[in-house]
Amino acid sequence: MLRYGLVLAVVLAIYWFALSFYTIPLIVAFGVISVLLVVALCARMKILDEETVPYLFTLPTIVYLFWLGKEIVKANVQVVKAVLSPDMEVSPTMVRIPSSPRTEIGKTMFGNSITLTPGTVTVEMEENEILVHALLTEMSDPEDFKAMAERAAWAVGETRERPLEDGS
Amino acid sequence: MTYMLILAAETVQAANYVPEILPLLRNGLAVASMVIGLFFVLGGTLGVLRLPDFFTRLHAAGMTDTLGAELILLGLIIQEGFTQLSLKFLFVSIFLLLTSPTATHAVANAAYQAGLKPLLGKYKIPTAAEISGDYTKQDDHHADDHSSEDHH
DSSP states (O other), X not given: OHHHHHHHHHHHHHHHHHHHOOOOHHXXXXXXXXXXXXXXXXXXXXXXXXTTOGGGGHHHHHHHHHHHHHHHHHHHHHHHHHHHSTTOOBOOEEEEEEOOOOSHHHHHHHHHHHHHSTTEEEEEEOSSEEEEEESSGGGGOHHXXXXXXXXXXXXXXXXXXXXXXXXX | OHHHHHHHHHHHHHHTOOOOHHHHHHHHHHHHHHHHHHHHHHHXXXXXXXXXXXXXXXXXXXXXXXXIHHHHHHHHHHHHOXXXXXXXXXXXXXXXXXXXXXXXXHHHHHHHHTTOOOOOSOBOOOOHHHHHHHHXXXXXXXXXXXOOOOOO
């Protein structure tokens, strides 16, 4: 609780300074007051947990974002090829895939990653499954989703050991 | 006379002028990144116009959100260099990565909840002959062409 409050205050202070770049004492004082106010409000609302403050796993998340960026580029090229080809052969598919991350934030990360990759959209989140709409049938391979789920779980700190690079 | 000499010297200098390589490289990279981004935005727009139904069109729209917008922002960051403005661009790109899938999911989920049946199976752009054929005998084989199967 106290730890999350401190982390939130530090992150908010860095963010405030990055956006303003002011060093005038009066304005910095206003910044400090607003940061303290926000942390106090969060504490009063009792939402100081790892969902509000997901900054303790920033490094794995950044590593994951680079991997996701690679996947996004590949998917974008596939989709743009399919869309711009003259006869535009697409094969829309609906698949149900198991969502293995346990925590809410892990599920959010996984679902958002699926939607962020062009060609696949999360249509419905259920208890343990995700309904996915894919533009091309070859994009709905359960193995690819499994790899993404493992990485997403690692990015929010659910699993300790890093999923192996399989060269995909 | 001296004036002429100075002028001549300046002309020689101007002729030997080589543009500095680093700014040129940076601007080139920035422009290349923005042009590729614009290509994906164009592809996304064409996709929204060409694809057959709501759910497939979402995919094309997602393309503009991800590579299109991100590459344009990356180009702006490269052009700007290490300044506060480029830090703000970086924040914008991170927020875009968070908000655009959330909005896409909300729209897709709303359409699904409302009972919009997605078009499934293979789809191909109908040829001109097929379209005119459909136009003359409308009801015959149009039905099994666009059937949406049950998705469960």
